[in-house]
Amino acid sequence: MESSQMRVGFIGLGIMGRSMARNLYQAGFPVTVWNRTATRMEEAKKWGAQTASSPKEVAAVSDVVITIVGDTPDVREVVEAPGGVLDGAMEGMILIDMSTISPDTTRELADRAAEKGVRMLDAPVSGGDVGAREGTLSIMVGGDAKTLQEVTPLLETMGKNIIHCGPVGAGQTVKACNQIMCGLNLLGMVEALSFAKKAGVDLETMIQVTTQGAAGSWALSNLAPRVVKGDLDPGFSVRFQQKDLRIVLEEAERLQLPLLGTAQVSQLLRSVQAHGGDEDGTHALITALERLGNVDIVPDEQD
Structure with missing residues (x-):
C-alpha cells in the first residue's frame, strides 16, 4: 500500500493531538478522529477529518491508529476496554501510542494487540504545543524496526527527529x-x-x-x-x-x-x-x- 493511501485513525485531540492530526490530514492522509470531548471532533471536522463514535469505529476504518491521550488508564480504556481499538481492529493494523505512559503497560498492551494480529509501536513525543503545530516534534519509538519503516512517512508529518530506541517500551523509557x-x-x-x-x-x-x-x-x-x-x-x-x-x-x-x-x-x-x-x-x-x-x-x- 502506498503510504499516502494509509487510512489513519487518530484518538486524542488535546493541545498536541489536534495539531498532529491536522498535519497528517494536510499531508494527504485520510484521517478519522475520536475524542472524549465531542466538540473537539467538530473542530476537526471543519478542517476535513472524518469523525467516529468510538475508538472501535476508528479502528474499523483505519490501517494505522494513533493514540495520544492523558495517562496510562486512558490508554488502556481506548485500546482494550469494550468498544476500544482492539475491538474494531483488523489483523495487520498498526497501533502507534504517542502518549506518555508506563513502559510496563506498553509491553502488556503490545502483547494484547499481538493476540489480535495488531502490531504496536510506542512513540512518545517531545516538543510541546509549538512542536506539534510546526511538525517538528522529537519522536522516540519502541518496537519492530520494519513496522517503524512502514509508518515513517506518517511520523514525518508530525516530527523531524524520529529515533528508533529499541524494542516495545524503549520509546517510553x-x-x-x-x-x-x-x-x-x-x-x-x-x-x-x-x-x-x-x-x-x-x-x-x-x-x-x-x-x-x-x-x-x-x-x-x-x-x-x-x-x-x-x-x-x-x-x-x-x-x-x-x-x-x-x-x-x-x-x-x-x-x-x-x-x-x-x-x-x-x-x-x-x-x-x-x-x-x-x-x-x-x-x-x-x-x-x-x-x-x-x-x-x-x-x-x-x-
Missing part, C-alpha cells in the same frame, strides 16, 4: 529520561531567574547571556522569556508533567534507583498545584520559587 532532564533544566532555569532578580540583575539580560553558553537549554530559551512577560499559559501543563514524573519515579522505584533531583522537582510542582496551578504551563514552577525566596518575578497583569 527514553521519554522518561527526557522528562527527567526537562524537569531538572526547568528547576535550573527558575532558580537562576530567582537568583538574578534577588541580586538586582536585569532578567532579560541574564537570559540573553546565558542562552549563548554552556548553561543554555530549551527551557531557558523558550520558557524563561515567557516567565519574564508573565505568560504562564501551558504549552505543556503542570498536571501532565506531574503525571510523567510519577511514571519516572514509579519506574525508578522498581529499578531501586534514587532520583533525588527528579523527586525534588515533583515536590515543588506539587506546591504549584496546591496553589491552583494545575493547568498552568510547567514554567509556573517559578511561583514556588517566588514563595520560597520571597521574591517577585512574574509581573502582575496590571504591570
Whole structure:
C-alpha cells in the first residue's frame, strides 16, 4: 500500500493531538478522529477529518491508529476496554501510542494487540504545543524496526527527529529520561531567574547571556522569556508533567534507583498545584520559587 493511501485513525485531540492530526490530514492522509470531548471532533471536522463514535469505529476504518491521550488508564480504556481499538481492529493494523505512559503497560498492551494480529509501536513525543503545530516534534519509538519503516512517512508529518530506541517500551523509557532532564533544566532555569532578580540583575539580560553558553537549554530559551512577560499559559501543563514524573519515579522505584533531583522537582510542582496551578504551563514552577525566596518575578497583569 502506498503510504499516502494509509487510512489513519487518530484518538486524542488535546493541545498536541489536534495539531498532529491536522498535519497528517494536510499531508494527504485520510484521517478519522475520536475524542472524549465531542466538540473537539467538530473542530476537526471543519478542517476535513472524518469523525467516529468510538475508538472501535476508528479502528474499523483505519490501517494505522494513533493514540495520544492523558495517562496510562486512558490508554488502556481506548485500546482494550469494550468498544476500544482492539475491538474494531483488523489483523495487520498498526497501533502507534504517542502518549506518555508506563513502559510496563506498553509491553502488556503490545502483547494484547499481538493476540489480535495488531502490531504496536510506542512513540512518545517531545516538543510541546509549538512542536506539534510546526511538525517538528522529537519522536522516540519502541518496537519492530520494519513496522517503524512502514509508518515513517506518517511520523514525518508530525516530527523531524524520529529515533528508533529499541524494542516495545524503549520509546517510553527514553521519554522518561527526557522528562527527567526537562524537569531538572526547568528547576535550573527558575532558580537562576530567582537568583538574578534577588541580586538586582536585569532578567532579560541574564537570559540573553546565558542562552549563548554552556548553561543554555530549551527551557531557558523558550520558557524563561515567557516567565519574564508573565505568560504562564501551558504549552505543556503542570498536571501532565506531574503525571510523567510519577511514571519516572514509579519506574525508578522498581529499578531501586534514587532520583533525588527528579523527586525534588515533583515536590515543588506539587506546591504549584496546591496553589491552583494545575493547568498552568510547567514554567509556573517559578511561583514556588517566588514563595520560597520571597521574591517577585512574574509581573502582575496590571504591570
